[in-house]
Amino acid sequence: AQSVTQLDSQVPVFEEAPVELRCNYSSSVSVYLFWYVQYPNQGLQLLLKYLSGSTLVKGINGFEAEFNKSQTSFHLRKPSVHISDTAEYFCAVSLKSSGDKLTFGTGTRLAVRP
Amino acid sequence: GAVVSQHPSRVICKSGTSVKIECRSLDFQATTMFWYRQFPKKSLMLMATSNEGSKATYEQGVEKDKFLINHASLTLSTLTVTSAHPEDSSFYICSARAGFAEQYFGPGTRLTVT
Numbered sequence: 001a002q003s004v005t006q007l008d009s010q011v012p013v014f015e016e017a018p019v020e021l022r023c024n025y026s027s028s029v030s031v032y033l034f035w036y037v038q039y040p041n042q043g044l045q046l047l048l049k050y051l052s053g054s055t056l057v058k059g060i061n062g063f064e065a066e067f068n069k070s071q072t073s074f075h076l077r078k079p080s081v082h083i084s085d086t087a088e089y090f091c092a093v094s095l096k097s098s099g100d101k102l103t104f105g106t107g108t109r110l111a112v113r114p
Numbered sequence: 115g116a117v118v119s120q121h122p123s124r125v126i127c128k129s130g131t132s133v134k135i136e137c138r139s140l141d142f143q144a145t146t147m148f149w150y151r152q153f154p155k156k157s158l159m160l161m162a163t164s165n166e167g168s169k170a171t172y173e174q175g176v177e178k179d180k181f182l183i184n185h186a187s188l189t190l191s192t193l194t195v196t197s198a199h200p201e202d203s204s205f206y207i208c209s210a211r212a213g214f215a216e217q218y219f220g221p222g223t224r225l226t227v228t
Contacts, residue, residue, distance in 0.1 A: 042222065044207070090158070
């Protein structure tokens with residue numbers, strides 16, 4: 001079975017600083033990878049996804065992520081964060097064989113300070 | 115982008131009563147919808163996969179007689195929590211499949227059982 005690890009439960013950062021949110025996954029078969037953002041009391045919004053092709057994926061709101069197969073990682077980065085980026089971020093995987101069922105990490109709370 | 119709505123956004127009910135939550139895809143048809151449960155400061159747990167016109171597929175450990183799912187049309191899936199108890203209090207989120215390996219999430223429903 002696949003699993004997702006987000007080691008950092010909370011990442012505090014100052015406004016306009018760069019940030020990296022870490023995600024590692026474990027799977028014996030090929031996977032698709034996703035990052036979602038959740039604002040308080042709301043559902044999830046897709047930031048970006050990796051299905052195939054270029055390992056560097058650009059998403060909305062200036063975020064990007066890089067798929068590293070050898071390290072089984074899919075870290076999320078942003079060069080300069082805003083206060084409005086404060087939210088919960090979830091990494092998720094789905095199996096290429098099914099493509100549907102998502103397995104989520106435990107989430108990372110990004111707290112941007114002025 | 116695709117929009118998914120949920121109703122109600124918040125509901126408080128008494129122990130022993132049943133509660134129905136609706137999930138609608140507003141601008142697209144979804145043959146497959148998913149129901150998740152999110153505990154405080156925890157990740158999303160997939161409860162079941164809802165397929166239009168057929169029985170839902172429940173994840174291991176989820177009681178199908180307690181969490182009734184109906185997917186009567188291509189734009190509507192409902193989750194009914196029967197004989198609710200305080201331990202059923204949670205944030206319930208639905209998603210709808212829109213395209214290959216992509217899900218759009220609803221805003222969630224906060225259920226509080228007193």
